[in-house]
Amino acid sequence: MLGWELPPHNSGGLGVACLNLSRALARDGASIDFVVPYTAEHEEIEFMNVLSATNLDPLFRYGVGAYDTKYVDAALIPESGQNHIQKVSIRKIQQDYCKFVEDYLMEYKPDVVHAHDWLTFEAGILAKKNYGIPLIAHVHATEYDRSGMNGGNKLVHEIEREGLLLADKIIAVSKATKNIIVKKYHIPAEKISVVYNSLDEDFIKSTYTYDDQDYKYLETMKHFGYTIVSTVGRFTIQKGLGILMRAAARAISKNPKLIFVFAGDGEQRQELLELSAKYKIAKNVVFTGFVRGKKLRDIYQVSDIFVMSSISEPFGLTALEAAHHGDVLILTKQSGVSEVIRHAFEYDFWDEEKLADEIVAVSKSKALKNTLKRGISEEYHKISWQDVAKKVEKLYNEVDKHKEFC
Amino acid sequence: MRAICLYLHIHQPWRYRRYSIFDVAHNHNYWYEKDYYDKQNNERIFKKVAEKSYHPMLDLLEKNLKRYPEFKVSLSITGTWLEQAMEWDPTLISQISRMLTTGQVEIVGETYYHSLSFFYDKIEFESQVKLHSDTIARLFGIRPRVFRNTEFAYNDELGKWADQIGYKAVLAEGWDKVLGWRSPNHVYKVAGGTRTRLLLKNYRLSDDIAFRFSDRNWKEWPLTAEKFQNWLNMDALRGNLINLFMDFETFGENVWEDTGIFDFMDQLIYMWLKEYDNKFVTVSEAADLEQPVDEISMPQTVTWADTERDLTAWTGNEMQQEALSTLYAMKPRIIATGNTDLLNDWRRLTTSDHAYYMCTKYWSDGDVHAYFSPFDSPFDAFMYYMNVIRDFEWRIEATSQNLKSAAEL
Structure with missing residues (x-):
């Protein structure tokens, strides 16, 4: 399996999905070598071999590559263990990653190579071309998603296209993603299977106790009848946060007892701050900065409503996490997660009026809030990772001549 | 015969x-x-x-x-x-x-x-x-x-x-x-x-x-x-x-x-x-x-709907109950306005189909064919219904203020 990150050395959902999928496959008896482009301890991972392609530090803290492709050629990542600090680019790491995979394949011949997103597609292509090993290309996000559906990095597009063309089977994390692959990359639909993600098992299992210490202000406001609306993610164009801010202003004009929590960070931070001032709602908007772990879960916990405002969102795992903490969900129709969730409000990402309407409606009606909460609590964990693994194994069997997957 | x-x-x-x-x-x-x-x-x-x-x-x-x-x-x-x-x-x-x-x-x-x-x-x-x-x-x-x-x-x-x-x-x-x-x-x-x-x-x-x-x-x-x-x-x-x-x-x-x-x-x-x-x-x-x-004798209400033959498709969930009870509770104030247009609008909202659009019984199954509704979801149906009720409230207030000012003249 070719991946770019694994928890805890991850900056987003890609690593979480890779870990959970691998673990479920291993439970079904698959033996997996998982290649990452860095060197770090993965103590908890016993069910597969994690192989390091370079001796770099984990890459997540530089925030480039898996989620942001603007600077793939820029030398941003310091090489450790040197006296003089030399920096390397994503492209350079990818080349080293390919070299590692090439050497690995001299010795080992896996039944299937499963590559996650464009970063590892070149290495997957290599296995396919040189050794005829069946290639599964797993698409968690395309360059179109990362660039808010316009433009994007040409080189990345090219790598994606080649990987998708040469792959024996493609896994898309939603119908929305499948449509992009068909329409933008001109890949026949028959080759693409939709396999939805599930909620992180570690997230569900880990013990979490809420104390109202971190967000005391929000707790107090709730006590005074305020409704807390939150969103979590990188502040990039893909996330449609400007529209959420405009909708917030409109909603507040109908119900002043609303507080919007923007949890995360990114290039749009400044813009969002300015917008909140321009619309004169700064007092109702809270920026938390980048949060993870307990602080993130506290936000889910304190919130009444979670909004996923993405212009395009291949899946959107954070929505399931918020549901786990009892939030009412409002999702754009363009998000993959809205394809599996029934008990949620939906809107088209540009429709700020409907979004505002929905926020006001939930904040003003207990009956509506309860119905949505109860409904989603019964459905958010309907799909397990074991179900996901079963679908993936079926695809393995279709491409692998030995047919030894259950 | x-x-x-x-x-x-x-x-x-x-x-x-x-x-x-x-x-x-x-x-x-x-x-x-x-x-x-x-x-x-x-x-x-x-x-x-x-x-x-x-x-x-x-x-x-x-x-x-x-x-x-x-x-x-x-x-x-x-x-x-x-x-x-x-x-x-x-x-x-x-x-x-x-x-x-x-x-x-x-x-x-x-x-x-x-x-x-x-x-x-x-x-x-x-x-x-x-x-x-x-x-x-x-x-x-x-x-x-x-x-x-x-x-x-x-x-x-x-x-x-x-x-x-x-x-x-x-x-x-x-x-x-x-x-x-x-x-x-x-x-x-x-x-x-x-x-x-x-x-x-x-x-x-x-x-x-x-x-x-x-x-x-x-x-x-x-x-x-x-x-x-x-x-x-x-x-x-x-x-x-x-x-x-x-x-x-x-x-x-x-x-x-x-x-x-x-x-x-x-x-x-x-x-x-x-x-x-x-x-x-x-x-x-x-x-x-x-x-x-x-x-x-039918002590319990029997309808011609579903296998249960009861009213749950119209009054089974909390949204439907809130929508209907809010609607009927307004009636005395609607009548008091003497505004027949408002009364007619209010009565049109009593039509049972509206409550049916808010039904969530079949919603979880994702069976779109079981959900006959002009709305995308029961939640949308409820939201727009309650907005209409809010407008009724506004019209009641507007009318009674008009009446008051008329009385003052």
Whole structure:
């Protein structure tokens, strides 16, 4: 399996999905070598071999590559263990990653190579071309998603296209993603299977106790009848946060007892701050900065409503996490997660009026809030990772001549 | 002697449009969606159903009424349907008028607004029944003598009410759990009543036509008039009166023309009447067909919906309960304004279809076919409904302030 990150050395959902999928496959008896482009301890991972392609530090803290492709050629990542600090680019790491995979394949011949997103597609292509090993290309996000559906990095597009063309089977994390692959990359639909993600098992299992210490202000406001609306993610164009801010202003004009929590960070931070001032709602908007772990879960916990405002969102795992903490969900129709969730409000990402309407409606009606909460609590964990693994194994069997997957 | 009592229900709700919170206090148009192709456009929906169902089925009925003096049919027509027909296709009303002159057609009474007001506000219920009766009298020159409640929602209390008013009969579901070993093919008395009869829907045979006719996975598909005639003959062994009660839209809208539903019905009428001593009866004639064989009691409300035959599709979830209780609680203040436009708008919101759009019973299964609604989700339906109610609140305030300032002058 070719991946770019694994928890805890991850900056987003890609690593979480890779870990959970691998673990479920291993439970079904698959033996997996998982290649990452860095060197770090993965103590908890016993069910597969994690192989390091370079001796770099984990890459997540530089925030480039898996989620942001603007600077793939820029030398941003310091090489450790040197006296003089030399920096390397994503492209350079990818080349080293390919070299590692090439050497690995001299010795080992896996039944299937499963590559996650464009970063590892070149290495997957290599296995396919040189050794005829069946290639599964797993698409968690395309360059179109990362660039808010316009433009994007040409080189990345090219790598994606080649990987998708040469792959024996493609896994898309939603119908929305499948449509992009068909329409933008001109890949026949028959080759693409939709396999939805599930909620992180570690997230569900880990013990979490809420104390109202971190967000005391929000707790107090709730006590005074305020409704807390939150969103979590990188502040990039893909996330449609400007529209959420405009909708917030409109909603507040109908119900002043609303507080919007923007949890995360990114290039749009400044813009969002300015917008909140321009619309004169700064007092109702809270920026938390980048949060993870307990602080993130506290936000889910304190919130009444979670909004996923993405212009395009291949899946959107954070929505399931918020549901786990009892939030009412409002999702754009363009998000993959809205394809599996029934008990949620939906809107088209540009429709700020409907979004505002929905926020006001939930904040003003207990009956509506309860119905949505109860409904989603019964459905958010309907799909397990074991179900996901079963679908993936079926695809393995279709491409692998030995047919030894259950 | 064996008789079929064919009864068809004609109704269209006034669907409210996607009425935003930003419309409240600015725009009081709830019923007319500007975009003709929008899912809530009442005019488009009415004209579509008129073309597919109302016209061809009324033509078929009228043709058979002329051809066979023994052919009879009963119709219930809601006030909201009549309003829309007058607006967009008045020939439908004149055709029904013409059919009534044959004396072979009967109109059944109900609430004007197709509401569940009986369960929320008895005075409002009686007002709506009277409004319906007056409208039928004005348009067609007759008054209904047989009653049906919205969604066939029946209980003993309703039976007693009908008995006091003096209705000849009430229509209800012939539900096994109520009937036990008894057959729906007889005339019954309402519990504790003196004169009012109960006519019970033969749901198996009715649903063979209404729900299963077009189902290709049904083992009896395709259903021919010959086969159905055999079933009628068999069923008549347990009573001579077969009550085929269904939605008018079954013909052409729910079951499409290309399934052969119209030809089936045409043939069935011919074949049934061809046999010796067979006839059709209207609902009033059915009530007089025989002495009641027994009294039927339904302490719990029984409807013609779902396998549960209860009201949960309309009042089962918290949103529906909140929407309906908020709506009915406003009534005294609506009346106090003396504003008839506002009262009419308020009454249009009592139509039961709106509560059905908020039903979440089948929502989790993702079965879109079980969710008949012009809205994307039950949550959307609830949200826009409550926005309309907010506008009612605003209009009540606005009107009462006007009244106050008028009083000050």
